[in-house]
């Protein structure tokens with residue numbers, strides 16, 4: 001199963017203007033995908049977040065509404081293995097304290 005999460009900039013713009021179209025629409029789609037990943041794990045399944053895809057091809061295949069912008073795909077399935085933890089950037093690299 002592959003779940004497709006799309007931004008809807010036109011809908012967001014009707015309430016929040018340019019910031020809604022440019023930012024909130026993306027936030028809505030990505031937070032939905034992130035929470036879906038948690039729900040997937042809670043059921044014992046696993047997922048891979050895919051951001052590298054041909055946006056136009058996905059729109060055509062799914063006959064998506066022209067206003068929608070697919071931003072992430074989640075491929076969902078039963079995990080064959082438990083992945084090793086990968087290295088993480090140190091907090092000091094990413095956080096600036098004021």
Ligand SMILES: Cc1cc2nc3c(=O)[nH]c(=O)nc-3n(C[C@H](O)[C@H](O)[C@H](O)COP(=O)(O)O)c2cc1C
Nearest residue numbers: 047048049050051052053072083084085086087088
């Ligand atoms: C924004 C974003 C885009 C990603 N795009 C892809 C992708 O196109 N193809 C893919 O195989 N995995 C993609 N991944 C999944 C990552 O490669 C990786 O499997 C996942 O984030 C787990 O990473 P970790 O090893 O750092 O925990 C993406 C992850 C993120 C957060």
